[in-house]
Amino acid sequence: MIRHRRSKKIARFAVLPLVLLVLMGVVLIAASQFTKNSGEMTKALDGREEEPAQVSSGNAETEIAKETFKIMIDAGHGGKDPGAPGASGVEEKVSNLAIALKVNELLRQDPMFEVRMTRTDDTFVEIEDRSAMANDWDADVLLSIHGNSYEDGSVSGSETFYRYDNGLALATSIHQKLVDAMGFRDRGVRLNELKVLTLSQMPAILIETGYLTNAAEEAVILSEEGQNKMAQAIVDGLKQFVQQSAATK
């Protein structure tokens, strides 16, 4: 009995600390929960406070990543200025425009680029106005597309001209892609004081895709397949140039 009572007493003594422990536990959990919550609230408040800064820095990063490049595409000649006739008699202005339109189409598929053209149809545009359009728009790049000609029909190949140092990397990048894609003779990248390049303030190049007076090259330049290939090569070279210049910024 005593044992029993004692055990009851012991039990009572044992239960009290247990209840206290449980109570303390509850209080502690509640306290830690509160701290956690208030911590989160602080964090949330901090976050809210930092939000504009984070958003703006995020935007800055996005701007760098999504910076649009303004490309002025210049289809050589046009209207009363036909350029040189090719081996088949087709005038240069025709294939220049066809390739330029394809480059335009390809670039428009990429939100990285804003594109304008100095002409979109068989219109005559003064050389000065072509450069002025690019300068006034503050274009990042001017691409002038031409086809070459020579009295000797055996002469062939692609060549790309630049005027200022700022156009050399662009010329090199596009020229290499073009030569690789088309397989025409590589006539190189050269400095040339062509008016459209001289008057343009941004990296500007003039691409002589191939010799229209060379029957074999003209056939490729006049073909849908050849024009698609050329346009893609020009776009590939341009993208490579943009990536390279972004990496060195």
Ligand SMILES: [Zn+2]
């Ligand atoms: Zn030309």
